[in-house]
Amino acid sequence: MATIDKTTVTAAATLEVKWCGFDYGQCIMEPGGLRTPLVFGDIYKELGYPELAPERIRRYRILKEKYGTYSRIKEGHRDEIYSFVLEDDPEAIAVFSRKEQECLDMGSGLVEALEYLQDQGIELAVVSEMKKTLGPVGTDIVSRFLVERGLVRFFRHLVTPQGKIDLVDATVDRRYLGHTKEEGSLYDVLAEELRERGIEPQEALMVGDKPATDIEPARQRGFKTIQYKGFVDLGQSGADLVIQSFSELPAVVRRKA
Amino acid sequence: MSRPVATKLIVEFEDGLRVEKDFADLPQPLQDELLRQPAAARPSSSPQEDRFLLLEWEDGWKEVLRVGPGSSEPHRYYVITRPEEVGRLSLKTGGDYPELVEIRRRPHALCRLSLAGSYRLEAGREEREGSKTDRHYDLQPQAEVFSELQAGVKRLVEQGELALENLSSSDHSARLSAYRSVSRELGVRPARDLQDVLDFVSHLLETGERGSEAADSTHRGGTT
Numbered sequence: 001m002a003t004i005d006k007t008t009v010t011a012a013a014t015l016e017v018k019w020c021g022f023d024y025g026q027c028i029m030e031p032g033g034l035r036t037p038l039v040f041g042d043i044y045k046e047l048g049y050p051e052l053a054p055e056r057i058r059r060y061r062i063l064k065e066k067y068g069t070y071s072r073i074k075e076g077h078r079d080e081i082y083s084f085v086l087e088d089d090p091e092a093i094a095v096f097s098r099k100e101q102e103c104l105d106m107g108s109g110l111v112e113a114l115e116y117l118q119d120q121g122i123e124l125a126v127v128s129e130m131k132k133t134l135g136p137v138g139t140d141i142v143s144r145f146l147v148e149r150g151l152v153r154f155f156r157h158l159v160t161p162q163g164k165i166d167l168v169d170a171t172v173d174r175r176y177l178g179h180t181k182e183e184g185s186l187y188d189v190l191a192e193e194l195r196e197r198g199i200e201p202q203e204a205l206m207v208g209d210k211p212a213t214d215i216e217p218a219r220q221r222g223f224k225t226i227q228y229k230g231f232v233d234l235g236q237s238g239a240d241l242v243i244q245s246f247s248e249l250p251a252v253v254r255r256k257a
Numbered sequence: 258m259s260r261p262v263a264t265k266l267i268v269e270f271e272d273g274l275r276v277e278k279d280f281a282d283l284p285q286p287l288q289d290e291l292l293r294q295p296a297a298a299r300p301s302s303s304p305q306e307d308r309f310l311l312l313e314w315e316d317g318w319k320e321v322l323r324v325g326p327g328s329s330e331p332h333r334y335y336v337i338t339r340p341e342e343v344g345r346l347s348l349k350t351g352g353d354y355p356e357l358v359e360i361r362r363r364p365h366a367l368c369r370l371s372l373a374g375s376y377r378l379e380a381g382r383e384e385r386e387g388s389k390t391d392r393h394y395d396l397q398p399q400a401e402v403f404s405e406l407q408a409g410v411k412r413l414v415e416q417g418e419l420a421l422e423n424l425s426s427s428d429h430s431a432r433l434s435a436y437r438s439v440s441r442e443l444g445v446r447p448a449r450d451l452q453d454v455l456d457f458v459s460h461l462l463e464t465g466e467r468g469s470e471a472a473d474s475t476h477r478g479g480t481t
Binding site (some may be wrong): 026030031032042045049050051058061062063065066084102231232233234 | 290293295296316318320345347353354355356357384385386387388389
């Protein structure tokens, strides 16, 4: 049952929208299977250097202490995973990229919820604070996750501070370049782009786990917001609704006529 | 096993000291760790006599592990599921990366730590990620504790219960004797390395003396 400020309500509290953006990390993608000893153990066993795994694990944990959380490392400092942890070893980097994908899960009830929203005629997009990627468009971890799990049938576009990436033809709309969710300017650009297509901010919905990047900046710009707490609970926010599973979405979201 | 047996470990220090130890006298985990380093790799002269365990996972992953020559058949297999509690203490270094210390002994019961000042640990916020929960502790500054330890060490020296030369002796039994005196008096034990405690005692004595000299010179300056 969806909740507002921890008070259980009925499906009468329905959000009517034409567009819905989803955050990536700890939202549609759950990293629970990405256990550090497993990932680095497998990498170095596969490469034939099992004795190196403990030191690499230690360095990855040091990197977490430097930046606070693993998601912050992944969003903005992936190059340091390659340089500090993997010592710029191209073979280790390649195996690491593959292992990451293997260990990632999808949020509970996600596909069924996306099918419902798509059937409703609601346009869907992933909105990710991916500040830095290495390699050509489409080779980043978010794009690969969406492609490899067959989610591109729901999400044609990936909106990031590096641009809006078309996951089908790999073109990039660069008007988003340099704008971030945390600063809020990414939502300014998004709101302007949606208006060009006849969608007002209050007809758009943002679903994410982080109040500071997914909820508050979007809400302040008139977007409707849902805080997803299925994987991590980052505290209270001004979100319109809180859900614990994506399976709750069909009861609270519908296409605006 | 038919792999050649290691007989000796030699460690050379930059000051020219060379230490030798019979390999068989090293702790087994250390023997295993050293022997799996690529530089120590020695192939088996009769692999047909060796015993190997092949492990296979549902995802197709396979691993090989050499087991003892007497291993004959599996006895039992079980999986322990329990919360693993590990304290992670990161230290600012002024460099690009912090230092990370893992606390495995009763991490929730750690109540105070001292490093350039003393801090009391108070339970703070909890953060859940999937099935994992991080419990953060706030660091509350409080009066430093080193001076109390310095006084304890000085007492030991004055009472003849601690011979200073034993702190840096090359004789292990002398170092152990020094450690036992300090441990009885101060309740301090090594987290990882006995020499850390002995060097810490030297540190307390040296910094205590320098503190006294500075106080004396200030006093002398103030009375002129």
